[in-house]
Amino acid sequence: MRRRPSVVLGASGLVGQRMQQRLHNHPWFEMKAVGGSASTAGTLLDDVPWRLQENRPDMASLVVHDVLSTSFVQEMLDLDIEVAFSCLPSDVAERIESVMTQAGIAVFSNSSHHRGEEGIPLVIPDVNPSHMVAFSTSKGAHACGTNCTLVPLAVPLAALRGFGIQKVSMRSEQALSGAGWRLLYNQDAHSGHLSPDIPGEAEKVSEELLHVFGKLEHQHVSPAAFGVEVHCQRVARPDGHQVYVEVEFSEPVTRESITEAFSSHDWDSDTKSCPSTPHRPLHLVERIDVYEHLWSDGIQFTTNPDPSINLKTGMAVVIGNIEMRSSHSFSFSGYSHNTIRGAAGGTLLLAELALIQGRFSKA
Numbered sequence: 001m002r003r004r005p006s007v008v009l010g011a012s013g014l015v016g017q018r019m020q021q022r023l024h025n026h027p028w029f030e031m032k033a034v035g036g037s038a039s040t041a042g043t044l045l046d047d048v049p050w051r052l053q054e055n056r057p058d059m060a061s062l063v064v065h066d067v068l069s070t071s072f073v074q075e076m077l078d079l080d081i082e083v084a085f086s087c088l089p090s091d092v093a094e095r096i097e098s099v100m101t102q103a104g105i106a107v108f109s110n111s112s113h114h115r116g117e118e119g120i121p122l123v124i125p126d127v128n129p130s131h132m133v134a135f136s137t138s139k140g141a142h143a144c145g146t147n148c149t150l151v152p153l154a155v156p157l158a159a160l161r162g163f164g165i166q167k168v169s170m171r172s173e174q175a176l177s178g179a180g181w182r183l184l185y186n187q188d189a190h191s192g193h194l195s196p197d198i199p200g201e202a203e204k205v206s207e208e209l210l211h212v213f214g215k216l217e218h219q220h221v222s223p224a225a226f227g228v229e230v231h232c233q234r235v236a237r238p239d240g241h242q243v244y245v246e247v248e249f250s251e252p253v254t255r256e257s258i259t260e261a262f263s264s265h266d267w268d269s270d271t272k273s274c275p276s277t278p279h280r281p282l283h284l285v286e287r288i289d290v291y292e293h294l295w296s297d298g299i300q301f302t303t304n305p306d307p308s309i310n311l312k313t314g315m316a317v318v319i320g321n322i323e324m325r326s327s328h329s330f331s332f333s334g335y336s337h338n339t340i341r342g343a344a345g346g347t348l349l350l351a352e353l354a355l356i357q358g359r360f361s362k363a
């Protein structure tokens, strides 16, 4: 398969750099350009500060383009760019993503601006891959990844659909990197001097949860109808979002039936053959340790990851702390890497899925 020429929108950001890292050796997409703000534009990518813990991969010498300049889209077309991975703040994404799709460039977005918009699939491949049929409509080829906190909640819940979900209550503890590099590099925040509030986050998670579990008919998603209660909090940890969840079902459940559902949960065959798909979607442990369990490929953990050569690491959702509450309810904890599975890795997986499903206009 040829490698599709791609642009990463987000030169110095955490998600943008996760994407640069993942595209370094990607078999299906090749980073041919990179975009950023006017203040970074014109800089050699090698000179842009590298904000991830792992070493910067040895990337081709590229000059950062200004994504909001009037010539940006033409510059991308001149470079034969077919795919854009958008890692931009929402207000910037609003101004550029649709212009790119209308010019024929497929956009896979981490930003929240177009999430839930009719005709633009909002997809977690383990949960609602069928919603990808809405990709490539009159709005152009456009898809969005979800909020990063939704992933450790929705992927385990997808395994439990058969029990008839009635109500979901969730409390999150979200890492500093979830708010971008500025908070991650703020020493005061690491020593605990930070506001735990994340304005608007709980509403986004609730809405997107019902959306990904909803039914798609003629481009329109009717949201699922179970009860949802969400509280989100920031904590002083660099990476990894943990959620504490209680679920009530219409059917009776036992510890054995739940463990069996988690262990047997799997993807459709398309998703299974994507390079970013981990070995297993859910990695079950007795109790979650936020440092030991950050990087899972579905069957093993590592403390020495390199996502530029291993696309699967950091892509599985870890689950543990299972406790039965009643014959129809139980609680568990979910955990995933927010800038990998919850952002760059998740949207790259969407692009892989679109490609393997034959949804790109150019062969």
Ligand SMILES: NC(=O)c1ccc[n+]([C@@H]2O[C@H](COP(=O)([O-])OP(=O)(O)OC[C@H]3O[C@@H](n4cnc5c(N)ncnc54)[C@H](OP(=O)(O)O)[C@@H]3O)[C@@H](O)[C@H]2O)c1
Binding pocket: 009, 010, 011, 012, 013, 014, 015, 016, 035, 036, 037, 038, 039, 040, 041, 067, 068, 087, 088, 089, 090, 092, 110, 111, 112, 146, 147, 148, 177, 178, 179, 180, 181, 182, 338, 339, 342, 343
């Ligand atoms: N962090 C997470 O865990 C996570 C998870 C899911 C989704 N997201 C979403 O992903 C997006 C990026 O998040 P992040 O954590 O990477 O943020 P970040 O570290 O703050 O990076 C922001 C990026 O946006 C670019 N940017 C800012 N203003 C711009 C402008 N006016 N024009 C062009 N580019 C501009 C910056 O460009 P320069 O390189 O030029 O400075 C930088 O690359 C956000 O929409 C966020 O909500 C983040």
